[in-house]
């Protein structure tokens with residue numbers, strides 16, 4: 001096993017043991033859990049391994065027997081008593097059907113686990129239904145939710161779940177893992193660190209972002225610098241690609257960095273790779289204007305996320321017009 005795998009392995013092992021210890025502690029109580037995390041590091045894999053351990057009929061401390069009925073079924077990818085719910089199959093009817101199945105076939109010797117992966121808790125109707133289920137306590141049903149730690153979970157639901165927080169490796173560890181990857185090696189240290197910060201220390205997301213969005217970021221900086229020299233139609237066209245959300249997110253972090261630079265909190269910059277640019281332009285920007293621009297960018301991004309079928313072109317014309325008036329490097 002190489003050094004990189006050891007870091008991942010030690011993170012995985014530490015958290016796997018933590019989950020098992022928590023489960024054992026609650027062995028005769030309600031077993032409904034909510035697991036939160038700050039970034040994507042294959043949390044589903046960790047939870048799935050934990051669930052397999054829960055199902056194993058002859059587990060030995062932290063290990064599966066690999067021979068029991070449940071272990072064999074899991075190996076064959078037959079999931080009789082395990083339901084996985086994610087974005088792809090998430091809807092109220094599906095959840096209702098699962099619950100009906102749980103109730104129709106109660107066997108007190110068999111556990112049934114429903115895992116809601118990366119759950120958003122953003123639908124009041126579904127939240128109320130889940131609350132109803134969680135209130136009807138049954139020792140054989142387990143409900144496990146995972147979600148990002150910035151998601152707002154209704155207090156009524158939260159109070160019925162045991163809360164577990166999964167911690168992730170620090171920036172330096174993620175950097176050490178990435179620097180040895182073939183396609184990452186060519187980037188300089190500050191570029192890699194910036195992308196780690198933009199992705200909230202997530203190894204998987206950082207890896208994808210460097211590969212897919214490195215040139216987007218370069219282009220956006222160029223765009224900010226030359227905004228007044230370009231035609232509004234051209235700017236809208238540049239921004240209105242299939243990466244509009246990425247564009248806006250990067251722009252927001254760049255303007256946040258302006259504020260951090262101005263207030264001398266450079267240690268926490270997102271985009272370490274634009275330090276030269278911040279330094280060069282520090283006398284050009286007015287802090288109130290930056291707040292104003294940030295407000296507008298955040299408003300655009302949240303509307304795009306919230307409103308389905310929003311007319312992105314109109315939104316962008318408004319945004320670019322606003323930038324042209326307020327941003328003058």
Ligand SMILES: [Zn+2]
Pocket residue numbers: 055056057058059064065066067068069070071
């Ligand atoms: Zn087993």
